[in-house]
Amino acid sequence: MSDGPSSGHQDIWHLVEDNAGAWDIAGEIPRTVLSELGAAGLLCAEVRKQYGGLGLGSQENGQLTAHAGSLCSSLRSVMTSQGMAAWTIQRLGTRDQRAVFLPQLTGGRLAAVAFSEPDAGSDLGAMTTRVRFDGDTVIVDGSKTWITAAAYADLIVVIAKAGDNAAAVVVPTNAEGVRIEKIPHPMGCRAAGHAQVHLDGVRLPAANVLGGTGLSLPFLVTTALAYGRMSVAWGCVGILRGCLDAVTEHARTRQQFGKPIAEHQLISRRIAELYTAEQVATAVCRHAGECWESSSPDLVIATVLAKHVSATEAVRATASAMQIMASAGASDGHVVARAYRDAKLMEIIEGSSEICQLELARHALATGNRPLRKKEAQ
Numbered sequence: 001m002s003d004g005p006s007s008g009h010q011d012i013w014h015l016v017e018d019n020a021g022a023w024d025i026a027g028e029i030p031r032t033v034l035s036e037l038g039a040a041g042l043l044c045a046e047v048r049k050q051y052g053g054l055g056l057g058s059q060e061n062g063q064l065t066a067h068a069g070s071l072c073s074s075l076r077s078v079m080t081s082q083g084m085a086a087w088t089i090q091r092l093g094t095r096d097q098r099a100v101f102l103p104q105l106t107g108g109r110l111a112a113v114a115f116s117e118p119d120a121g122s123d124l125g126a127m128t129t130r131v132r133f134d135g136d137t138v139i140v141d142g143s144k145t146w147i148t149a150a151a152y153a154d155l156i157v158v159i160a161k162a163g164d165n166a167a168a169v170v171v172p173t174n175a176e177g178v179r180i181e182k183i184p185h186p187m188g189c190r191a192a193g194h195a196q197v198h199l200d201g202v203r204l205p206a207a208n209v210l211g212g213t214g215l216s217l218p219f220l221v222t223t224a225l226a227y228g229r230m231s232v233a234w235g236c237v238g239i240l241r242g243c244l245d246a247v248t249e250h251a252r253t254r255q256q257f258g259k260p261i262a263e264h265q266l267i268s269r270r271i272a273e274l275y276t277a278e279q280v281a282t283a284v285c286r287h288a289g290e291c292w293e294s295s296s297p298d299l300v301i302a303t304v305l306a307k308h309v310s311a312t313e314a315v316r317a318t319a320s321a322m323q324i325m326a327s328a329g330a331s332d333g334h335v336v337a338r339a340y341r342d343a344k345l346m347e348i349i350e351g352s353s354e355i356c357q358l359e360l361a362r363h364a365l366a367t368g369n370r371p372l373r374k375k376e377a378q
Contacts, residue, residue, distance in 0.1 A: 021333030069238020
């Protein structure tokens, strides 16, 4: 990405590349690194320039996300969380709320978005976290589970029930009644700051409720998840690219039976499969990015498709990468070992593979093999 959106920050990217394995083993990214990336606008690069962001389009931001994902999926996960928070504020917040919160997210403060609960994962209708008004304040009660980047966050956008509707509330993590409990030893994205979030009578100004409380839960979820799914999909492209770089270098130099293992047909087949997976994932992400930038009516389903295909390809291809690397890639913290563990989580977060398949099937049943719209055919 020498001419891409990360080209002006090579020092910090080199730092990430050199230390990603150690961060994975330690289960933590230094706060100074995250703050530096945040202050450079790189954690939520689609935020408009008027709020201190880089103002990137979906395609550019996708390539930036893939670059980060090729180096460190834990960092990419933090980027996804920060981007989801910023996107939700941009879409739902009033002008005043955008002016208050977005510059914080492009100025070094960190954020997360809290959906899942102990008994409400894919079934977010079972959510029990509540927001209630009390004069010019609101009170938030509930618990959220496996919230990415919450262990680092200064602000958490909490999705909760509000009477018969739903609300998104910006909750400072230093507010009284907020307790963050870091999840120890997660299987993948170990340094992404996964945590449980406990909210016990958290009283906040009513101005922290984005766009009021008259919002439907499906609308809130779709708004935030659309960004999250795009980010995860591009992150999987990064996982595949990181594996492809490691595997091709290893296959050129590792000798077995008197020749590089790249010259053995079964190894070549696996390398071809890994290359194909990266190309397929990139293609579906680019298509979703085009839908995003053109405000296509197919945006939501294209994003679901990109997330599902990219995550599936990443899981399958990282297993092949591990097989090629063998013991050379089996050390804790190695880029391929990390990718092998991290990829599996990508099939679960931001809508599991099963949920994505249900959405894709519903879309196919509703539309069939419809012809291209006139605009698409031009």
